[in-house]
Amino acid sequence: MSTLPFVDSATIEGELQRLWQETAETATGGQAVTRALTLNLIARATDPAMAERISAVVRDLVASHPNRTLLAICRPEDGPPRIDAWVQANCLLSAPGVPQVCGEQISIDAHGAVTAQIASLILALLAPDLPVVLWLPGPAPFDDPLLPRLLGVIDRLIIDSRDLSNPVRDLGRMAAFDRDPGTPSGAARRAALSDLGWAALTPWRELIAQFFDTRPLLPHLRRLDQVDIGYVPVDGRPDPLPGLLVAGWLAACLDWTPLEDAVSIEGAALRLHLRRPAVGVGPRAIRLVTIIITPVTPAADAAPGLATLRLRALDGVAADFQVQRADEQGHILTSAEVAGHPPVRRLTRCVAPSLADLLAAELRLLSRDAMFSAALQTAALFAAQIERLGEAIEP
Numbered sequence: 577m578s579t580l581p582f583v584d585s586a587t588i589e590g591e592l593q594r595l596w597q598e599t600a601e602t603a604t605g606g607q608a609v610t611r612a613l614t615l616n617l618i619a620r621a622t623d624p625a626m627a628e629r630i631s632a633v634v635r636d637l638v639a640s641h642p643n644r645t646l647l648a649i650c651r652p653e654d655g656p657p658r659i660d661a662w663v664q665a666n667c668l669l670s671a672p673g674v675p676q677v678c679g680e681q682i683s684i685d686a687h688g689a690v691t692a693q694i695a696s697l698i699l700a701l702l703a704p705d706l707p708v709v710l711w712l713p714g715p716a717p718f719d720d721p722l723l724p725r726l727l728g729v730i731d732r733l734i735i736d737s738r739d740l741s742n743p744v745r746d747l748g749r750m751a752a753f754d755r756d757p758g759t760p761s762g763a764a765r766r767a768a769l770s771d772l773g774w775a776a777l778t779p780w781r782e783l784i785a786q787f788f789d790t791r792p793l794l795p796h797l798r799r800l801d802q803v804d805i806g807y808v809p810v811d812g813r814p815d816p817l818p819g820l821l822v823a824g825w826l827a828a829c830l831d832w833t834p835l836e837d838a839v840s841i842e843g844a845a846l847r848l849h850l851r852r853p854a855v856g857v858g859p860r861a862i863r864l865v866t867i868i869i870t871p872v873t874p875a876a877d878a879a880p881g882l883a884t885l886r887l888r889a890l891d892g893v894a895a896d897f898q899v900q901r902a903d904e905q906g907h908i909l910t911s912a913e914v915a916g917h918p919p920v921r922r923l924t925r926c927v928a929p930s931l932a933d934l935l936a937a938e939l940r941l942l943s944r945d946a947m948f949s950a951a952l953q954t955a956a957l958f959a960a961q962i963e964r965l966g967e968a969i970e971p
Contacts, residue, residue: 583661585700588682591663599665599678609667610675612642615939616702618730619711620722621649627683630713634681636932638668641939642679644703648694648722649685657688659697695725707731708765709939715741718749728763734938737773738810738880743817744959751956754949770938772931774821774948779908779926780882781825783899787912796897796914798830799855799889801865806872806884806900816846818882819869820958823848824951832865834954839961845870848958855892863891877905879928 600609617634621627627649634645645666667678682701686694702708710730712720717735733753740746750769757767788797803826805819826832832850840847846869854861872883878901889895894915902909908926913919929937 583659583684583697585697588661588663588701592680592682595663595665595680599667610677611680612677613644613679613703613706614641615643615707615709616646617641617643617709617711617939618646618648618698618722618726619713620720621647622651622714624649626713627685630711631681631683633932633935634679635666636930637936637939638666638677638679640936642666642668642677644679644701644706645681646698646701647681647683648698649683650691650694650722651685651687652689652691655687657690659687659690659693660685692721695722698722698726699729702729709734710767711935713739715739718746718753724758727757727767728760729765730767731765732768732770732938732941733757734770734772734935737771737817737821738776740817743815744820744962747817747820747952747956747959748963751952754944754952768941768944769948769952770941770945771948771952772934772938773817774951775934775937776881776929777818777821777825778937779929780822780885780899783908783910783924783926784885784887784897787897787910792917793895793897793912793914796889796893796895798853799891799893799895800830800852800887801863801890802888803865803867804884804886804888805867805869805882807869808874808878808880808883809871810880814844814871815880816869816871816962817955819846819867820955821951822882822885823867823869823958824953824955825947826867827954828947828950834957835864837961839958839965841962841965846958846962 596611619630621630627647630647637643661682661684664681665678666681667676684694684697708730709732710726711734712723713736717723737743737750750771754769759766788794805822807816807819809815827834827850830852832852835849835851838849840849848867850865850867851862852865854863884898884900887897896913898911900909902923906925906927908924909921910924911919911921
């Protein structure tokens with residue numbers, strides 16, 4: 577790591593060249609050092625602790641996505657105007673004789689009013705002809721001053737809906753950005769949206785989909801009438817956002833249409849009302865589908881997020897499919913019960929993916945995630961009705 581005596585893009589680029597020369601010269605055993613950059617990753621931190629957490633994640637990304645990381649530590653309320661910068665190589669440990677693959681990181685720590693200049697410095701430091709990704713962790717990514725200043729150059733915006741300060745309200749902002757990110761006129765890129773909270777739901781979505789990979793169970797997929805979703809609150813605060821995203825995903829996959837009055841609230845439970853094509857009773861016949869999202873009482877060490885997911889078919893042949901956290905930590909219990917057949921139960925190891933794993937999965941996307949977009953738009957429709965109902969019942 578090398579700290580710079582003063583900050584401008586030419587000085588930083590020069591320091592990077594010197595850093596790579598030193599890295600090559602100090603490599604042990606004649607091991608070659610490969611400077612491999614596949615993208616520009618801009619990440620924003622608001623304090624040194626967050627910056628260190630981001631740096632740790634970036635180091636773990638080298639194996640799959642060696643990149644130029646531009647870490648902006650923005651502290652507009654902290655002290656007199658000052659910008660400090662330093663550079664470092666992030667290298668993947670490799671076996672003897674195997675070239676060592678390295679990415680690079682430029683950290684820019686801005687205090688006071690000069691934080692307004694950090695976007696210009698970032699733009700000057702982007703590695704040319706590579707995708708540009710902006711990662712904004714934290715509770716209010718759409719209010720971040722960096723976003724409008726970089727919108728014309730980024731290919732992807734990554735947020736984490738699990739961190740949002742007001743998840744139900746911010747679902748609408750997510751959906752609006754996904755529809756139209758507001759890219760400046762004449763910009764060559766239109767930014768796609770990624771959500772690490774959505775990526776964290778992938779194991780649950782995969783386990784649900786696996787039920788219907790078998791021919792005997794597939795017909796029940798179009799006959800589902802009720803879905804029960806249980807979630808662990810965040811610090812005791814209700815956060816139905818994972819359930820709303822799952823509801824949006826099911827609706828998008830199964831051609832379910834929300835009713836005009838799609839939401840009702842019963843105590844702590846949200847009830848979502850949709851319709852689906854009826855099976856075997858004519859081309860225009862419909863059946864109602866109810867999705868119930870409820871907070872559950874967690875175990876002492878339970879992490880926030882989904883806890884149970886149950887899908888039931890009630891007309892004709894009864895069928896019941898469940899995915900739930902097992903008592904054994906790091907495992908998921910699945911069960912399928914169809915009338916007239918013995919139940920099938922399975923305990924699956926399912927360790928929650930790390931932040932680096934989630935970020936790497938989103939960086940593999942080459943375009944907009946169409947399924948996420950469809951799920952998000954429906955979830956935002958539910959969220960808007962939840963907000964209106966909440967306002968109506970407030971004294």
